[in-house]
Structures are given as C-alpha cells and as structure tokens.
Amino acid sequence: MNKPTPAAVPAAFNRDIKTIVNAGLQRRHAAERRFRSYGLIAISLGLLFVVLMFANIIAKGYPAFWQTYVQVPISFDPAVIDPQGIRDPAAIESADYAALVRAGMRRMFPAVEGRTELRALYALVSSDATYELQRRIHQNPALIGSSQEIWLLASATVDTLVKGNIDRTLDETERSVKDNQIGWVDKLQATGKIEKQFNTILFSGGDSREPEQAGIRGALMGSFYTLLITFLLSFPIGVATAVYLEEFAPKNRWTDLIEVNINNLAAVPSIVFGLLGLAVFINFFSLPRSAPLVGGLVLSLMTLPVIIIAGRAALTSVPPSIREAALGMGASKLQMVGHHVLPLAMPGMLTGSIIGMARALGESAPLLMIGMVAFIVDVPKGIMDPATVLPVQIYLWSDLPERAFVERTSAAIMVLLAFMVLMNGLAIILRKRFERRW
Amino acid sequence: MSTTIIETKSALDTALRPAAEAGKQSSLEVTDYDNRQTVGAITVDHPKMVCRNVNVYYGAKQALRNVGIDIGANQVIAFIGPSGCGKSTFLRCLNRMNDTIVTCRVTGQLKLDDEDIYAPVIDVVQLRARIGMVFQKPNPFPKSIYENVAYGPRIHGMVNTKAELDELVRASLERAGLLKEVDKRMNDPGTSLSGGQQQRLCIARAIAVNPEVILMDEPCSALDPIATAKIEELIDELRENYTIVIVTHSMQQAARVSQRTAYFHLGDLIEVGETDQIFTNPKHKLTEDYITGRFG
Amino acid sequence: MAISQDAHTVKQFDLQLANLRNLVLEMGGLTEDQLKRAVTALDEEDMTAAREVIFRDRLVNGMQAKADDDCINIIALRQPLGSDLRMIMSLANTVTDLERIGDGAKKICRMAVQIYDGVSSPPSAKLLRDVTPIAALAAEMLHDCLDALARLDVEKALTIIHNDDELDQEFQSALRRLITYMMEDQRTIGHAINVVFIIKALERIGDHCKNIAEHIVYLVEGKNVQQRRNLDMSLAMSAQDKSET
Numbered sequence: 001m002n003k004p005t006p007a008a009v010p011a012a013f014n015r016d017i018k019t020i021v022n023a024g025l026q027r028r029h030a031a032e033r034r035f036r037s038y039g040l041i042a043i044s045l046g047l048l049f050v051v052l053m054f055a056n057i058i059a060k061g062y063p064a065f066w067q068t069y070v071q072v073p074i075s076f077d078p079a080v081i082d083p084q085g086i087r088d089p090a091a092i093e094s095a096d097y098a099a100l101v102r103a104g105m106r107r108m109f110p111a112v113e114g115r116t117e118l119r120a121l122y123a124l125v126s127s128d129a130t131y132e133l134q135r136r137i138h139q140n141p142a143l144i145g146s147s148q149e150i151w152l153l154a155s156a157t158v159d160t161l162v163k164g165n166i167d168r169t170l171d172e173t174e175r176s177v178k179d180n181q182i183g184w185v186d187k188l189q190a191t192g193k194i195e196k197q198f199n200t201i202l203f204s205g206g207d208s209r210e211p212e213q214a215g216i217r218g219a220l221m222g223s224f225y226t227l228l229i230t231f232l233l234s235f236p237i238g239v240a241t242a243v244y245l246e247e248f249a250p251k252n253r254w255t256d257l258i259e260v261n262i263n264n265l266a267a268v269p270s271i272v273f274g275l276l277g278l279a280v281f282i283n284f285f286s287l288p289r290s291a292p293l294v295g296g297l298v299l300s301l302m303t304l305p306v307i308i309i310a311g312r313a314a315l316t317s318v319p320p321s322i323r324e325a326a327l328g329m330g331a332s333k334l335q336m337v338g339h340h341v342l343p344l345a346m347p348g349m350l351t352g353s354i355i356g357m358a359r360a361l362g363e364s365a366p367l368l369m370i371g372m373v374a375f376i377v378d379v380p381k382g383i384m385d386p387a388t389v390l391p392v393q394i395y396l397w398s399d400l401p402e403r404a405f406v407e408r409t410s411a412a413i414m415v416l417l418a419f420m421v422l423m424n425g426l427a428i429i430l431r432k433r434f435e436r437r438w
Numbered sequence: 439m440s441t442t443i444i445e446t447k448s449a450l451d452t453a454l455r456p457a458a459e460a461g462k463q464s465s466l467e468v469t470d471y472d473n474r475q476t477v478g479a480i481t482v483d484h485p486k487m488v489c490r491n492v493n494v495y496y497g498a499k500q501a502l503r504n505v506g507i508d509i510g511a512n513q514v515i516a517f518i519g520p521s522g523c524g525k526s527t528f529l530r531c532l533n534r535m536n537d538t539i540v541t542c543r544v545t546g547q548l549k550l551d552d553e554d555i556y557a558p559v560i561d562v563v564q565l566r567a568r569i570g571m572v573f574q575k576p577n578p579f580p581k582s583i584y585e586n587v588a589y590g591p592r593i594h595g596m597v598n599t600k601a602e603l604d605e606l607v608r609a610s611l612e613r614a615g616l617l618k619e620v621d622k623r624m625n626d627p628g629t630s631l632s633g634g635q636q637q638r639l640c641i642a643r644a645i646a647v648n649p650e651v652i653l654m655d656e657p658c659s660a661l662d663p664i665a666t667a668k669i670e671e672l673i674d675e676l677r678e679n680y681t682i683v684i685v686t687h688s689m690q691q692a693a694r695v696s697q698r699t700a701y702f703h704l705g706d707l708i709e710v711g712e713t714d715q716i717f718t719n720p721k722h723k724l725t726e727d728y729i730t731g732r733f734g
Numbered sequence: 735m736a737i738s739q740d741a742h743t744v745k746q747f748d749l750q751l752a753n754l755r756n757l758v759l760e761m762g763g764l765t766e767d768q769l770k771r772a773v774t775a776l777d778e779e780d781m782t783a784a785r786e787v788i789f790r791d792r793l794v795n796g797m798q799a800k801a802d803d804d805c806i807n808i809i810a811l812r813q814p815l816g817s818d819l820r821m822i823m824s825l826a827n828t829v830t831d832l833e834r835i836g837d838g839a840k841k842i843c844r845m846a847v848q849i850y851d852g853v854s855s856p857p858s859a860k861l862l863r864d865v866t867p868i869a870a871l872a873a874e875m876l877h878d879c880l881d882a883l884a885r886l887d888v889e890k891a892l893t894i895i896h897n898d899d900e901l902d903q904e905f906q907s908a909l910r911r912l913i914t915y916m917m918e919d920q921r922t923i924g925h926a927i928n929v930v931f932i933i934k935a936l937e938r939i940g941d942h943c944k945n946i947a948e949h950i951v952y953l954v955e956g957k958n959v960q961q962r963r964n965l966d967m968s969l970a971m972s973a974q975d976k977s978e979t
Contacts, residue, residue, distance in 0.1 A: 251540065321577035325640070327538065328571035329590045330563050330647065339589075340579060690813060717815045719956030729815040731742050 057417075061410025067199040067212065068154040068162045070125055070188060072104040074133065075147035081137060082144060092141065097133040101125060101152065108193070109184060120181055126153040126212045151195065156211040156404040161185055162194060165403055202411060206377045207393065211404030214397075216412050218379045222292055222372070222387030223361060229296020229383060230360050234303040235353050239342075241304075242311030242349070247337050266305035273302045274369030282370060289371035290386035298370060299360040306359065310352020314345040347434040354427040358420050364391035390416045467721040474503070477721045478711035482510035482698070486651060486681040487532065492546035494527055494536070501527045505546075505707045507700055509651070514673060514682045516696035516713065518689060520733060523702040525685045529653050532683060533569035534562050550651070567594055570644035574656040576636035578628030578643070583620050586628045586639055587611060590647035606646060613679075614642035615672050634665025638672065645680070652676065654684040658691060670695050689729055693717045701725045747812050751821065754804045758825050758832070761797040762880040765832050768794065768839040769876060769939065773869040776846045776932070779856070784843035794836035801829040817953075824953035828883065831942040831949075835876065838935040838942075845928045845935075857925035861915060864908035865932055871901050872936045875943040882947060888954050891947040895959060901940040908933050 078085065081095045105121050106112070112121050129152035136150070137143055157177050160166055162185065172179050188194045205215025241262075249255045277298035281287045287294050318341050326336040367373065372388050373396065380387035388396070390412060397409040468477055485508040494502040502524045509515055509532075517525035527536070534555065536542040548555050555565055567590070578586050587607045590596075597603045607624075611617040616638045620631070628639055637657055644652055654673070658666040673682055673695045686692050692699050692713065699716040701709045701724070709716065709725045720726045727733050742748050768787055775783035805826040808814060814822055850856060875894055882890040909930065916926045948959045 319577075321573060321575055322579065323538075324535070324571075324573055325577040325579060325643075328533070328535065328566060328573070329593070329643065330566035331589075331593055332563050335593055339593075344580065689815060693815075718819060720816050726816050730818045731744060731747065731812075733743060 057410050057413050060407055061412075061414045062407075063163050063165075064202060064404075064407040064411035065199050066163075066196040067201065068159040069151040069195050069197050070154045070158070071149050071193040071195070072101065072125065072129075072152050073107050073147065074100055074104045074150050075107075076100065076133075076137065076144050077103070078145050087141060087144075092137060092144075093134070095134075095137075097130045097137075100133055101129045104150075108188075117180065120178055121184065123155055124158050124181065124184060126155045126210060128153045128210070128213050151197070153201075153212055154194070156402060157181070158185055158194075159212055160403045162189070162196065202408070206379050207375060207388070207396070208377060211400075211402050211408060214405070214408060216390065216393060216415060218376055219388050219390045219393035219412070220415075221380050222295075222376075223389040225292035225380060225383045225387065226295040226299060226367075226372075226389055227357055227361060229293055230299040230303055231353070231357060233296065233300040234307055234356070237300075238304050238307030238353065239311055239349055242308045242315060243337060243342065245308070246312050246315040247341065248333070262305050262308050266309060269365075270302055270363055271365040271369065273298050274366030276301065277366060278369045288384055288386070290374050290376070290388070291384050292372075292380065292387050293383040294370050295367050295372050295387075295389065296383070298366045299363060302363065302366065303353075303356040303360050306356035307349070307353050310356070311345070311349045314348025314352065315341060317348060318344045347431045350434075351427040351431045354423050354430070358423040358427075361389075361419060361423070362391055362416065364389070364395055367392055368395075390419075466723050466726060469723045471723060473722075474706040474708070476506065476707045477709040477725075478715075480507045480707075480710050482508045482513070484511045485509060486511040486513075486551065488547070488549040488552075489532075490547045492528070492531060492544065492548060494524070494531060495543040495545075496539070497541040501705055502531075503705050507707060507710055509681060509683060510698065511681050512677055512679075513698060514677050514684060514696040515698045515700065516692035517683070517685045517700050517702060518687075518692050518728070519702035519708075520728065521687075522704070524705045525700075525702040526655055528702070528707075529655055529683060529685050532651070532653055533566050533571055535566075535571065537562060567647050568649055569651040569653060570647065570649035572637070572640050572644055572652065572654045572657050575660050576633055576640055578631070578636050578639050580627060580629055582625045583611075583628050583631070583639060584624040587642050587646045590643060594647055596647065610642045610646040611639075613645055613676070614638045615668065615675075616642055632665070634661050634668055637661060637665070637669060641669075641672065641676075645676070649680065651681045651683065654682065656685055656687060659687060666691070689717070701728060703728070744812075747808075747818075750804070750808055750812070751818065754801065754808065754822070754825055757797065757801050757804065758828055759880065759884055761794065761801065761829065761832050762876075762883065764790075764794055764797065765836045765839065766873070766876050766880060768836055769842075769869075769873055772839040772842040772846070773866075773873065775843060776862075776865065776869075779846075779850050781847055781850055784846045787843040788840050788847075791836050791840040794833060798829050798833040802826065805829075817956075820953045820956060824949040827949050828946050831945045835939050835942050838939040841935045842932050845932045849925060849928050854924070857922070857929070861912070861922060861925055861929050864904075864911060865929065865936070868901065868904050868908060868933050868936045871897075871904060872939045872943070875901065875940055879943045879946045879950075882950050886950065886954050888951055891950040894947040895944050895951075898940050898944040901937060905933055905937040905940075 077100065080099055081097075082088070082092055084091065102118075102122055105125065106118070109121060112118060132152060133150070154162070157166075158181075161177050161182065166175055166177055168175075168182065185194065201213060202215050203220075204217055205213060206218035208214040245255065245259065277294060281294045281297050282289055287297075322340050322344065323336055326340045327333075331339065367389055371386075373392050374386060374388065375396070376386050376388055378385070394409055394412045394416065397405045397412065468475075487509040489508070490506045492502060492505040493500065505524075505528060517529060519525045530536045531544055531548060532555075536544060544556060550565075550568065553560065555569075579589065581589075584607055587610050588603055591603060591606050597606055608617060611620060616635060619635060620626075620639075628636065631639060637660075641652075641657075658669050661669065670691065673684065676682060684692070684695060696713045699711065699713045700707060701716065701720075701722070703724050709720060709722045711721070716725065717729060720729060768790060771783060772787045774780070775787060805822050808822055812818070875897060878890060878894050878897075881887070882894065912926050912930055916923050952958045
C-alpha cells in the first residue's frame, strides 16, 4: 500500500482564478449581448415582413367582402313577363327580364337619350340583375303586375368607382368609366340609391368572367373533396406504414432502403407528383381530368411521406418502458402496439397528418398538371365532377386584368390563410387535448 | 507507564507487518481472480426453475458464460454484481424478454417446472403470463389504476364477467398492499400515484395474472427509503405464493429480502449461496471484494 | 490487511478499520502490562505498584469505551459486510474480553492489598506457591493471543484454545492443594480464600484469552470454533466410517 507520489501542481493552479475570470468577464458578457441582439433583429425582421404581407393582403382584399348594389324601381309589367296572361311557367322563365331592368334604369334617368348613352346607362348594373329579377318572379309569381324598388348588383366598374379605385383625374379615354357614368353614379350616391352590402356572392358563387359575380365556393368545395380523398387515403396508409416500419419490420437492407426512399420522397418537388398523376391516373387508368379524385390521389402521394415520417417520430417518442410493461404482462406484439403504443402516438400522428394536410391544401403545382386549372363555373357536387381548388383559383384570378379581380384574389388568399391557421390550430388543440403524460 | 504502552504497540506493529504479507490464513476457498468456476451450491431441494450452461450473446459479444443455477420454489433469490455483470441479462432470459433484442442469442438449458422455456412449442405470451416482471422504473400504463391491473386478466381472457374482474383487481391490489390507498380512486390515472405506489401498482398488475415466478429488475432503485421498505416488506409477503427473482444494486436490500444470493461478475456466475453466508462469509475473493467495497 | 490485502474503494474506511485495530492492539498491550505488573506487585509485595495497577484500570476501561464507540460508528456509517463485518464483531468482542482481563489484573492487586494490609501477618510462602506458575501461564496465553490477533494467525489461536485446558488443570490442582492447607490449619483460611480469588481471576483471564482466540478463528475463517469442532468431528467420523468399510 505505498502511496503514489503526488503529481506536481500545474502552474495554472497557482494563479488567482478570480482575477483571471474577471479579466475576461466583460468580453464574455459583450459577446452574449451581441448574440442576443442578432437574434432579436432577425426575429423582428421576420415579424416585420409577416406583418407587411398580412397588411398588404388585408388592405387589398378587405373591400372584396363588400359589394355595391343599385336601387332600381322595377315594374313587373305583365305585358313583358306574361303576354298571354296564362301564367305559363316556361314562358315566364324565358321572358325578357333585361327589358325590365332597362326600363327601370330609364325611369331613374329619363333625360338620357341616344343609343350610346343608353348603353352606358344600362352598363351600370351587372348582367346578373336580369337573373335576379327572374329568380324573384320564380319564387313569387304574385309579384307580376306590381312595382318595386329593388337592389340590383352593380357592375364591376361601378363597384370599383364607388370603392374609389378609379382615378377621376385621368383623361376620359384612359379609364374604363366614362364621364357621364360618373355623373349618374354621383347622382345615385347623393340620393342614397347606391349602397355597399356584404358580399355573399363571394362565398356562394362559382367562378365567373364577371368579377362581381365570381365566388370561391367552387374552389372551396373542390379543395374539400380533394382533401377528403387525400385524408382518407394517406392517413390510414401512412399510419399503417409507420407502425409496420417502426414496430414490426425486421431491420435489414430492404427496410433501410425503404426508409431512405420515404425520406427522399418527402423532398421531391411537388410538380413531379403532378406529372406522375397525369401519367398514371389519367393516362393509364383513364380517370377523369380535373376531378378531385385524381387531385386527392396525387396529393396523397405527396402527403404520405410526411405522415409516415411524423408517425414514426411519434412512435419512437413512446417510452420503451411502456412497451416492456406490455410485453412483460404477456401481451402479444400486436396487442402491445394496439393497446398502448398507438394510442400514445396518436396525437403526434394526427398533428403530423394535419400539418401534411395543410400543406396539401396550399399545394397548386401538381394540380395544374392534372387539369384542375380549368375555368369551371359550376360548384362540384362530387369527387368525379371537374373542379378547381383554392390556390389554383387564386392563381387563376391573379392573372386577370380587372381591378375587381385583384381584390378578390387577396380575399381568396385571406380565406386560404384562415383555413391554414384553422388546421394548424386544430393540430395544436388535438395535441394538447389527447397528449398523455407518463 | 505510557512508554510501556508505546513499546508494546511498536512491538505489535512489527509483529503485524509479516501478517499483512502472508495473509495465508483466510476463509476464502477461491483467492484466484481468474478462477471463474461457480462457487457454492447451485442446486436446491425444490427448484422452480433450473438453468444450466446458459450462454448469452449480443451479436459477437458474449454477455453470459456457462451460468448454471437453480431457483427454488417460494424463495427469494437475489442477483447482485457490478454494472454490466450480466445479472439483468440473465433475469431477462428467464421470461425471454431478450427475444425483443434482435442480436441477442441464448444457448443452454432454462427450465420452468421441467419445461424448456426456449423450446419451440413454448409461446412467449404464455411464458410471460407464467413469469411476470416488474421493472426498474415504475411503468404503469397511462390508464386508470383499475385498467392497469385489469389489463393482464383481460388480454389473457382470465375472467368472464365484470364482477369477476372487479374481484380479481381488488384481490391483486390487496396482495400488493395498495388497496387501502387506492380504494376510493380506482379511476384515477395510474401515473397520478407516488413512485412507490406506482411500483406497487406494477406489482399488482404482475400478480393479477397469477404468475408462478415474478422477476424484479432493480424494483426500488427509483424509490425513497420508506417506499423501498414497503416494497421489501411486500416481497417478503409475496414469497408465500410466488417464486421471486430480484436484481438489485443494493447489497443491503439483497441481504434484507432474499434467502439465496447469486453474485455475477463480468458475465460469470461467481458464487451462489445462502444469503447470510454470502454476506458474512463469502467463498470467492471476487464476492468478498465486491461486498466489502474493495472492488476495482 | 486482514484477509484481503486490497484497499477499500473508500479510503476513509480503511483508515477507520486500521485505527480500530491499532486501538484494540494498544489496549491489549496495556492489559498485558497490567497483568504483568499485578503479578510482579504480588510477588514483590509492592503495594504502591499494586495501587497503581488498580488506578490504571480506568485507562483500560476508557479504551474499551472508545473502541466500542468506534465499532458502533463504523457499523452505522459503513455497513460493513463479509470479512469487514467479521473483523468489527471480533474486535468488539475482543475488547470486552480485554476489559475483563484488565478487571482480573485489578482484582489480583485488590487481593494483594488485602493480603499484605499490614494488620494480619503475611501468609506463608507455600500458600502463594501455586500463584506464580498459573500467573505465568495466563500471561503467556495473553501474549500469544495478542500476537495471534496481530498476525491473524489461526494456528496459534487454536493452540491457545487447546492450552486453556492446561491452565484449568493447574487451577484445579492448586485449588485442591489450598483445600488441603485449609483443612490442616484453619488459621490459613482467611489468606487461602484470597489466594483462591487470585487464582480464580487468573483462570478467568485464561478463559478470556480462549474467547479472544475463538474470535480470531471466527474473524479469519468465518465460522465459530464450535462449528469447526463439529465439522472436525464429523470429518473424523466419516474418515473412520470409510476406514471401517
């Protein structure tokens, strides 16, 4: 038991640690402050851009939620609507309601004469006004023969003018609205015959060439059907794949290969999936073009890797002690996964799926490839109807020159963002609610 | 007079020195560190499990070499040894928990009541129902206390009616000494209990399927002394109905709860014996060094 | 040092054990010294020396208290097991025996003071004749004991255990002789009783030495002498059985 000779004391031990540390202290603190300020600047910049973007979109899109209407005195002249007086529905349907509108307009401005002038006057109301009258008579045939003040949809030019988006100082030839029209609008405004109402058409209408009649309902329903297909396909398949790969698959070269490929798939540009969908689903399986079914299939391909990766991460985060406990009780592997691991991993899996779905909701490129970019007026009624989706609708509208479409584009973006926020919020709520502590 | 004492002392000191060098007299039968033959009686009169020539490999690495030991019925046997000595590995061989590790390979003979537990006809599900396990960290399922205990009987189809299940759950909790504490809150989550209560819940869960053997892998290492004492008391009571194998890092605990003790060292079973003999008069130098804290 | 030469992982434990051993050996040295002085004082009728031995017994008692405290502390703080545990228990028991030996020495001196109190006439030499060889025997046993303890020498310890019979026989024959004297001359009874007490004390010292030797055997071999004897007997019997068949 001979004691080892004590090692020589290092020279550094003889210096006073307090003074040494104090000497460098200021420098360390400065470095820390510097680093913090870098971070703060970066975050502020990021926030600033987000705020700018939102402000821009909201400022542009907000007016789209309001629509200009003109109050026109309409007399439902039986001579025009029902000349035979037999109340034949077919005849009533096909009556010349445009004449009633024109008559109403003339009644408001009796002084206007001449073809050009009159045409300019009639252009103040939208072509939808005709259908509006038709609808009213259809609903209530008793109106025939009466006279009523009716709010008719103003044309997009009037709408733009009322919202102050037309520069009146420009030369008449350079703007879409003529001097006389401006005069009439001013007069109507002065007498309270022009009014802005909440724009229900935006949410109830399909796409249209006329901005004042264009709505996002078709795109919304298209997005809904597409996402429905995507979810129904990718969630069960994704969860099953994740469970199999994580819990059951043997760890060998093949599963490694599959794993690498899944990770790579998540990084493949989405347009490639579109090409794949075009080649396989439309050309090979001859599924209809522009259908939400095909869109859903393509987006499923794109969402699957995301769900699988999130699912596997959620499975690995389940503590091994729970698995051991179940196995130690004599549970079979499937029972272990089904009773314990999957319920614990489910919130994580759901969150991953919802985030994947949100990504699919915002996706447009692959859908362009399979024809979901067409101009479709009708609201789709099923997964086989031709449809478009919200981001594609935004893309379509952003291409159109009319000023009224600019604000509708922004409004559609706002709706899309709202859905994204909603879905991400749902993901957070689900996680908070179902996450179990152990 | 003090000089005399000092003189005597120095005389004794000189006498003492050669003794330190000699050390020839000793209680140890094996003083050679390289002798890895198991010392002590590996057999018992009424074995519940019989293990012979057990070798365990993790890939190319051998984790256990030629372990042979009997586990007596209605006895508590403690496995002790430094970290990485293979005691937990051996414990996990006894209910085939090692099956979950792909690279793990077990050879040799492990018998439960004369049945080879590694025989192809034996299903692990059935085996683990007969040999329950309690783990180091209390790991109740994130379900209610009731559901935790009811889980085993449910998956094995032990009961037919809700009333039967209720009775079984209550009896198991009673045996685990937990019933009084949780009687009023059977539907609270198992994780809301304290650490010691959670571990007793895990024991209740294990005994709910009425196993023959209970394996415990360091069951008290995460618990405070009071909770530990309760578990130890419980182990002593359970001995009446079950055969218990406990792995522990605490020699005092092994001494308190077990009747037999086995000392493992670097993959070898060094010594087996009655617990009082192991802790007062071990036969192998390695055991002696370990229990007296001379290790390393 | 004891059985395993390796140091404990906790160095402080080694130090405590070594200190305890040294304390016990030191106490052994002191009691041995006390016994020697007591016997010398009796031999030389030196009452001052005898009183000093009586006075110094409190030193022995003090060391016992210290050693007991150390044992309790080590058990409480280190929870010794295996050879360490046997060491502590053996030393604790040894300390008790040593203290009794110290008491024995004190008793001898008390008796010496009574015998040579100067009031009655000193006893005749033949009464005290047996004391010297018994005292020498007891002193040798104690010395051997301490030696065996220092070296942890089991063989020596076993010899001591066997030699105790010799001392017992000496005591018995001395007792018989004293009875004879007393029967011959009743005036010697007073002194003879004191001498009986002295040789009885020496005999007890021998018993304590035997105890210490047994502690040493237990410390080293892990089994007590009784067990060992039974084992030896059964071994001998089985050997006999084999030779018979």
